[in-house]
Amino acid sequence: MTAPVNFLSSVWTIAIYTWREGIRKKVLIGFLILSILVLFGAQFMTAFLTVPRSAGELETSIDVQLKMVKDICVTVISIFGALIAIFISASVVPSEIENKVVYTVLSKPIRRFQYLIGKFLGVQFIIIVNLALMAGLFFVALWVKEGVLPTLLLWSALLTYFEFLIVSSFTFAVSCACTSAVVPTILGLFIYITGNLTEYLKDVERRSGQTALWLDEWTGKLARWLYLTLPNLKHFSLKTQILFLEPNDPPRDVQMMALVIYALVYALAGYIIAYWVFRRREM
């Protein structure tokens, strides 16, 4: 009975500590404030864009404005959320090794995989709270503007979290092999960006091989390989639906469950790699 309790309580202690330390990072706070400013700014900015001349024009212009606000907000939440997720996932383990607190922590009755789970959970708390703050703000703003509960947004936020989970677990795994946050941050950004562009990779593959040059052929192979291994993060975006459906419509044409499982599998793989790297790491 006490063994699993001890196991969980150590993991929990590390997670809470990671959370408390993480939310103090200046970069993270900076990103969050910036994104909230943009979210607010978007609400006002569009009001100055066009001056309507007739009632019909007024209606369409309001519609256009609203779409624009939505577009900006969804994009900002995705980009800033991803930046925060990548930054925090990349830094918790290297910074603790660098400031040497890891010596006293790992010499306590705690195994390395517990420590890593705790760290990973702490990172997820930060990502979730941060996403909830941004999406919550947007939710309230839309609700006030449109007068209906924008439930579609909740679905979107949920999927966005699972997108971040994929990026975060990959970044975290890389960070477990690194002595600073620089390399994992760069690779995390790479995954986030290319993961959102995998459709292009398919395009690249299709167009390659038209000349007989080896470079051309290899580019195609590389594109194909990246297409197959990289997660397709575009699937996790409900942006077009938020723009064109009613705010309280259910999401259409997305297999929620499949995407969640897809993300969880990536996250599990990320954790296993992280542990495999960290298990024999010398402090």
Next chain:
Amino acid sequence: MSAVIETEALTKVYEGAVKGQDVHALTNLSIKVDEKEIFGYLGPNGSGKTTTIKLLLGLIFPTAGRMKILGSPDIGARAVRTNIGYLPEGAYYPEFLKGEEVLSFYGHLYGMTGRDLKTRIDRVLDVVGMSRARKRTVRGYSKGMRQRIGLAQALLSDPQILILDEPTTGLDPIARKEIRDILASLRDQGKTLLISSHELLEVELISDRVGILSEGELQACGKLTDLLSDRDTEIEVSGATPDALTRLAEAGIRVGDQVDTKASLRVPGEVPLYTAIERCKAEKLALVSVSPQRETLEEFFVRIIGEDEEKRRTSQ
């Protein structure tokens, strides 16, 4: 007496980025630390003290050899870890936490909670003399305070073994004395202490046994009384005349400082002490004091390390 910490042919090679740049930090180290003793672990900078300690705590992994702590080869086992308090070299603790929060964090890692944890925190803060600074954040701590909070976290679980990497480095003389007193009282409570240091005087004051390391190899290990040879004896006499002193000098007794008719004589190891005293009696000198002059740990250390370096030079 049973060994609490035991290493057998423990070897650690840090692999360099390039072949041939490997660092042989520790070679075939076999030591035993017995129950209820203070073991002073000595060696010059870079001799492998911290490496040994990190190996014992599972922070790094041996290239070869075995370790046992409390008889268990699984040095990461819960039962083992709960019984080790570790103070790392240099004091690094979560900067943003208050002193008591630091202890609460580590306490939770030991699985301590609630009232137990709270009374234990009060107790260790009291032991290390940090009760008044408990509400301040670590960021604002001085070096000495960090070292004390470090010692406090090492004591949290009331462990049987304490492994302290340079516990008094960077502290003022009064703080050193205080820490030394704390360590001695811990030993008196029946704890086993492994203390690495290069503060030889200090180690000499509190250690029961010492091990001396040079370039990753153990050069000497044992009780201080066994290692340090009793070499000379100093005899103080009064009523000395220059003639008497000359005659004593001819008998192989070295004459030291003289004040009026008082003189201090040094009897080297090869002259039997009894003979020397007989001669003093014959010269009608009054004995003031007789005291053995033991080699200091520092002299011993310098000699051992010097011999080792000499050996390395000649073997090259």
